[in-house]
Amino acid sequence: MSKYIFKRLLIVIPTMLAVILIVFLLMNLTPSDPASVILGPNATQEAKDKLNQEFGYDKPVLVRYFDYVVNLVQGDMGTTYTTSRSVFTEVTMRFPTTLKLAAIGITLAVVLGVPLGIVAAVKQYSIFDIIGTATSMFMASVPGFWLGLMLILLFALKLGILPSYGNATWVHYILPSVTLALPVAASILRMTRTTMLESIRQDFVRTARAKGQIERKVIFKHALHNALLPVVTVAGTEFGFLLGGAVVIEQVFSINGVGKLLLEGIRMKDVPLVTGCAVFICFLFMIVMLLVDILYAYIDPRIRDRYTRA
Amino acid sequence: MAELTQTQELRENQDVLLEINNLTVVYKSDEEIVHAVNGISFQVGVKETIGLVGETGAGKTTTALSIMRLLPERTGFIEGGEILYNGMDLVTKPQNEMRMIRGSLISMIFQDPMTSLNPIMTVGDQIYESLEIHNTDNKTRQQLDERVNELLTLVGIQPRRKKEFPHQFSGGMKQRIVIAIALACEPQLLIADEPTTALDVTIQAQVLDLMRELKEKLDTSMIMITHDLGVVAETCDKVAIMYAGEIVERGSVEDIFEGKQHHPYTEGLFGAIPNLEEETDRLSPIDGLMPNPTDLPSGCKFHPRCKYCMDICREQVPPVYLEDGHMIACHLVVKED
Ligand SMILES: Nc1ncnc2c1ncn2[C@@H]1O[C@H](COP(=O)(O)OP(=O)(O)OP(=O)(O)O)[C@@H](O)[C@H]1O
Ligand SMILES: [Mg+2]
Numbered sequence: 001m002s003k004y005i006f007k008r009l010l011i012v013i014p015t016m017l018a019v020i021l022i023v024f025l026l027m028n029l030t031p032s033d034p035a036s037v038i039l040g041p042n043a044t045q046e047a048k049d050k051l052n053q054e055f056g057y058d059k060p061v062l063v064r065y066f067d068y069v070v071n072l073v074q075g076d077m078g079t080t081y082t083t084s085r086s087v088f089t090e091v092t093m094r095f096p097t098t099l100k101l102a103a104i105g106i107t108l109a110v111v112l113g114v115p116l117g118i119v120a121a122v123k124q125y126s127i128f129d130i131i132g133t134a135t136s137m138f139m140a141s142v143p144g145f146w147l148g149l150m151l152i153l154l155f156a157l158k159l160g161i162l163p164s165y166g167n168a169t170w171v172h173y174i175l176p177s178v179t180l181a182l183p184v185a186a187s188i189l190r191m192t193r194t195t196m197l198e199s200i201r202q203d204f205v206r207t208a209r210a211k212g213q214i215e216r217k218v219i220f221k222h223a224l225h226n227a228l229l230p231v232v233t234v235a236g237t238e239f240g241f242l243l244g245g246a247v248v249i250e251q252v253f254s255i256n257g258v259g260k261l262l263l264e265g266i267r268m269k270d271v272p273l274v275t276g277c278a279v280f281i282c283f284l285f286m287i288v289m290l291l292v293d294i295l296y297a298y299i300d301p302r303i304r305d306r307y308t309r310a
Numbered sequence: 311m312a313e314l315t316q317t318q319e320l321r322e323n324q325d326v327l328l329e330i331n332n333l334t335v336v337y338k339s340d341e342e343i344v345h346a347v348n349g350i351s352f353q354v355g356v357k358e359t360i361g362l363v364g365e366t367g368a369g370k371t372t373t374a375l376s377i378m379r380l381l382p383e384r385t386g387f388i389e390g391g392e393i394l395y396n397g398m399d400l401v402t403k404p405q406n407e408m409r410m411i412r413g414s415l416i417s418m419i420f421q422d423p424m425t426s427l428n429p430i431m432t433v434g435d436q437i438y439e440s441l442e443i444h445n446t447d448n449k450t451r452q453q454l455d456e457r458v459n460e461l462l463t464l465v466g467i468q469p470r471r472k473k474e475f476p477h478q479f480s481g482g483m484k485q486r487i488v489i490a491i492a493l494a495c496e497p498q499l500l501i502a503d504e505p506t507t508a509l510d511v512t513i514q515a516q517v518l519d520l521m522r523e524l525k526e527k528l529d530t531s532m533i534m535i536t537h538d539l540g541v542v543a544e545t546c547d548k549v550a551i552m553y554a555g556e557i558v559e560r561g562s563v564e565d566i567f568e569g570k571q572h573h574p575y576t577e578g579l580f581g582a583i584p585n586l587e588e589e590t591d592r593l594s595p596i597d598g599l600m601p602n603p604t605d606l607p608s609g610c611k612f613h614p615r616c617k618y619c620m621d622i623c624r625e626q627v628p629p630v631y632l633e634d635g636h637m638i639a640c641h642l643v644v645k646e647d
Contacts, residue, residue: 124384125384202425203420203422203425203426204425204426204427204428204429206380206420206426207420207426207427207428207488207491208428208439209380209412210378210380210412210413210417210418210420210492211412211413211439211440211443211491212409212410212411212412212413212414212440212443212444213409213413213439213443214409214443222428222431225430226428226429226430299430300429300430301429301430301475301477302429302430302475302477305477305478
């Protein structure tokens with residue numbers, strides 16, 4: 001098992017190099033340059049060139065990429081162009097907010113999605129199933145910002161019971177995390193329903209009934225436990241995405257998370273900041289996916305065997 | 311021959327454990343109604359083994375699931391008839407009472423051992439679960455654990471392997487574990503739905519021997535569902551031949567293997583009727599297909615495939631010919647009398 005984890009951690013390195021390269025190339029493709037953005041349209045070409053030189057932006061993109069990687073290996077993520085602060089500080093300062101949002105969001109989504117998915121499967125074609133499936137279809141297809149705006153309209157403007165922006169107190173987290181959670185809950189619901197429907201029809205579930213097991217235990221102990229893997233995958237992946245900062249939602253609710261930071265960085269053509277965010281997000285995502293895999297092994301002995309043998 | 315009649319007499323004096331009368335089962339969906347079992351009747355005596363034989367789709371599993379009351383909830387329905395177990399009707403039993411019977415008094419072994427076990431539970435836990443559910447005399451955890459070991463030993467698996475998961479066992483061993491689960495509470499009736507079809511030929515014999523041995527040891531009655539006439543000859547006291555949801559012939563093993571008269575379908579199954587000593591493993595194929603259970607033929611359901619088919623067979627449901635417990639439902643047999 002530990003050998004497997006080690007192997008998985010090794011994969012992080014090439015993935016990271018690729019991600020950084022892509023960020024560099026993409027940032028290079030977009031028009032304009034950092035100095036022009038920072039100094040504004042009225043600055044002289046001379047001043048701009050000088051600033052770009054200071055940033056090292058005059059060098060070819062691949063050289064900059066190489067320099068960046070060398071620094072990163074030494075634990076230096078560079079300083080931002082715009083604030084001249086350490087990128088690491090910028091990102092880690094914003095991260096707790098994003099983490100809180102993501103954690104509340106995913107918890108809500110699981111707490112909503114899994115039980116409703118079970119009910120929809122166990123009572124297939126019933127009113128619960130129809131309403132649940134229809135609502136989840138709706139939730140999965142509306143854009144997040146629209147949902148956010150609608151919730152703001154209702155709870156902040158009309159009813160006036162919840163704040164619509166910022167992240168000063170926990171109450172501020174309610175609307176954004178609900179907005180985040182609903183679509184995720186929808187996909188968890190659908191995944192739970194599908195895998196439960198499959199699981200319920202399995203022979204071993206019938207064996208459990210043939211033993212005289214009570215229905216509740218047949219469903220939870222046998223069917224659900226076997227249906228968990230795909231649900232864990234969905235929840236884990238979504239959590240990984242949420243950790244990357246919910247760019248749109250943070251924007252809608254003016255929350256200073258990693259997503260908003262990333263967006264600011266892109267707008268300012270702040271290459272070190274954007275790359276730093278990307279590295280950070282990518283790393284977290286891979287850690288989360290590794291945890292999901294470890295959780296797999298915990299749930300399913302067949303996978304556990306495969307890991308230990310590999 | 312003297313020995314045969316003696317055992318037969320013995321059997322007829324035995325108490326009836328399970329009596330099925332006129333059982334009718336359908337599967338309903340939005341589009342169609344599948345007539346899976348159409349008014350079958352048979353009895354299982356105490357300590358007796360009855361073989362349920364027929365082609366695929368004859369309604370064997372459906373019959374078994376009806377006895378267990380495990381038909382798929384929204385599609386499978388018992389439309390009529392009764393299933394008397396020790397005199398009480400299982401058809402009208404509420405599910406919570408049925409639950410107490412399942413696994414303790416009546417157990418079932420399913421067709422495919424590869425999928426019958428929960429892949430993420432240790433085999434020990436799965437046997438333990440059976441014991442725990444019906445632990446009416448409040449045995450301690452330790453006592454139940456002890457019993458798990460006992461059961462594993464009984465089916466020929468080392469108790470120290472109880473912490474292992476199903477995927478770590480071979481097909482034959484899985485079926486042994488399934489048998490251990492089924493016999494955990496020493497049921498009075500064991501329904502075995504093609505317990506060996508999914509296994510290698512060499513292992514089939516082992517598993518069958520084991521089942522026979524345990525059945526003797528525990529005085530269990532058994533319904534043995536099978537395609538395999540060899541299995542019937544080896545394990546059964548009585549046989550019921552099923553076709554399109556009906557029992558077309560029923561009798562003692564001797565009646566079926568050595569009797570003078572047979573239903574044409576049975577004849578077809580055996581090819582030329584062999585005797586008990588001769589090796590006949592597989593059912594020989596009969597021309598044509600089992601009728602569509604959503605649209606069964608009129609009269610005798612076998613008539614489209616019957617080589618002796620007469621006009622009356624197309625129009626009238628055949629009467630039942632019965633002699634010394636040997637039942638045949640066919641116009642032909644009655645006419646000859
Ligand atoms: N859940 C179901 N829904 C609808 N029809 C079904 C269902 N289960 C079985 N049937 C139909 O009922 C009929 C009897 O099926 P059953 O499984 O009892 O046959 P069987 O004798 O056990 O066959 P096999 O030897 O293949 O196991 C078949 O025509 C089958 O297609
Ligand atoms: Mg079957």
